[in-house]
Each structure stands twice: as structure tokens, then as C-alpha cells.
Amino acid sequence: MSATITGIGTALPEAAAGQQTLWDGFFRNHFAGSRVAERIFAGSGVRRRHTVADPLAEDLSGWSTEQRMRRYVTEAEPLGQRATTVALAEAGVAAEEVGLVTVVSCTGYSTPGLDIRLATALNLRSDVQRLLIGHMGCYAALPALGSVADFVVARQRPAVLLCLELTSLHVQPPTDDPQQMVSHALFGDAAAALVLVPDPPAGAGTRRPTLQLVDLAAVTDTATSDHMTWEVTDFGFRMGLSPKVPAVLAQHVRPMICDLLGRNGLEVADVRTWAVHPGGPAILDTVESELDLPADALAASRSVLAERGNCSSPTVLLVLDALVDRGALEQGGPVVAMAFGPGLTLYAALLSAGPGTA
Secondary structure, eight states, X not given: OOEEEEEEEEEOOSOEEEHHHHIIIIIHHHTTTOHHHHHHHHTSSOSEXXXXXXXXXXXXXXXXXXXXXXXXXHHHHHHHHHHHHHHHHHXXXXXXXXXXXXXXXXXXXXXXXXXXXXXXXXXXXXXXXXXXXXXXXXXXXXXXXXXXXXHHHHHOOOEEEXXXXXXXXXXXXXXXXXXXXXXXXXXXXXXEEEEEEEOOOXXXXXXXXXXXXXXXXXXXXXXXXXXXXXXXXXXXXXXXXXXXXXXXXXXXXXHHHHHHHHTTTOOGGGOOEEEEOOSOHHHHHHHHHHXXXXXXXXXXXXXXXXXXXXXXXXXXXXXXXXXXXXXXXXXXXXXXXXXXXXXXXXXXXXXXXEOOOO
16 A cells, blocks of 8 residues: 555745845845855846745844744745645545645744644544644655655545745844855745545546655754754744755765665666755755766756745655656656755655556
């Protein structure tokens, strides 16, 4: 028995601005005209981003954490509902069939939480089970996928996974810290939802390719735990992002991937499609180099980075959705999804792509 992804839905905030426009209209002044910050913005690999808080229209950098959390509640529910509604429709799963809704988010908190608000907005059953996963950061979608898949297999019921992050709510006060410059140059807002079902019977399914979860792998290098941080402050959540991160990934990515593939009778060359979290250009370059991938293997990841930015936990799901839209999964075969985050943690999922049957 296994769990199969039969629906993917994404949602982006309406506000979108080009990277140069954001620099000229807000961040140039925010970083006091810093040449370092200007180079970071220009070299980020980001062309535009979608945000619920448009810095060109409102400056949140002096807001308290309380103000930011209240704004999170206002913005998160409708964005999450949009993504989840699309995923359910694509999967052909009715709201009353859902047995579990899992929400991943590290950019906002409230009680009742987004899981309860989402279940109410979607008219899910009152006995639906819920799980809220917070503060795992950019890699959180993959361990969450494993937990949701376990529920689907054990209970033989469909489940929903929603990853939603509103990073724009956490713009920090002016600083000369290069790590903050990198963070503000990369991150955008997004929601992405998956619907997983027990192995669908022949003749049932979706119009688009399905993805069956085969296996998961994780490596955490605790000696480098200070390289990526997400700290709660009086002025929202502050990211720490060391320039040493790509070097740490370079040590671990090939051994982890080779172990994941090897125990499933595969090699790197057998993987047909790669969905790699675009944490930044240097991270994608590192993965491509260490795995000796073809030049176009990470094209979807680079495109998501350019058009969406790094949206934390939803981003790897945005890449999967982009691969489906490009027809990259039509021929089936092994797919590897990969993401990285605090810990320093590397996570990977081995999936098997199959054709849509409807």
C-alpha cells in the first residue's frame, strides 16, 4: 500500500513587483544605498515576487510581532483556501471525504490556528483530524508529506497538506547585516496544497500525472545549526542565513541521495525529474554540481526562483506544480524532490510519476 498525490493547487498574493522595482522603490532607502545590498539583490536570481504586504505601499519594518500576527490571520485563510480548493477539485475529492488536514507554516501563529480556520472555510467534517507543523522552515513540506502519506496508508482515507508562508510580514528594521540583505532579496509569499489518496483504482484519478510517494530520506548536520536560523523578535521573525550553507550542502547531498536511491535499486542517472527547493542560485548550483546533473535538470527550480522567489515551505511544491505544467512528468519514472532548512537539514523524497487516468 502507498499514498498517491492526485491534486496540486497553488495560490499567490495579488501584489507582485519586479526585483528592480522593489530595490528602487523601497530597499535602496531601507539599506541606506548599500552597494553590498544592491549586488545581493541583483545576483539573487529573483525577477519578481508576490507578497501580501507590498513594501512599495506600506512599510511593516517597525511593526510589532503582535501586529504582524494579526495581519497573518487576515491574509492566510483566504490564500490557503484558494490553494486547497484547487487541489481538491483537481483530485476529484469532495470535502466530506477528507480524513486529515495538515497545515505547514512558520511565518505566523494564532489560536484557533490556520488548520481550524481552513477546515471551517472548506466545510470539512467536524471529525476531520488536524495537524499543524510550525517552525521547520524551508524543508518542512517533505517531512509533512511523509506524515500525511502515513495517515493515508494507515487509515485508507484522503488527506490534504497545505504549506503556506507569508514572509513579507517579517521585513526587519533597517540594518547593515548582509544576512538580512540576502533574506530580503530572496523571499516571497505563496500557498501550495496537495491531496493524497490511497492508491487509486484503475480508471479513476486525475487529468494530470500522479505522484506516488516511494521513500524519504533526511540528514541533519547539528554542528552547523547556527548557519540557518529563524528567531522570534519584538519586530517579527528574523532570518539568519550564513554564506557557508552551500558548502555544507555540498558535503551531504550526494551521499544522502545515493543512499535514498540505492536502497530502492536506483542510481542518480535513473532519476527522470528533479524538484529541488530553490533556496538561492548558489544552492541550485551546488546540487547540480555535486550530483553531476544535466544543465537543464533544475530549469523548473530556477524558473520558480525567478518568478516567485524563495517562498519557504511551499516552494518545493511550486516546483512540482511547475514540472506538471511543463509536461515533465508525462513519461513517468522516478522523481526526486529535495529541500533544505534549519538544522542544518537536508530532506529528500523519492516519488514515482504516473499518467493521469481521467
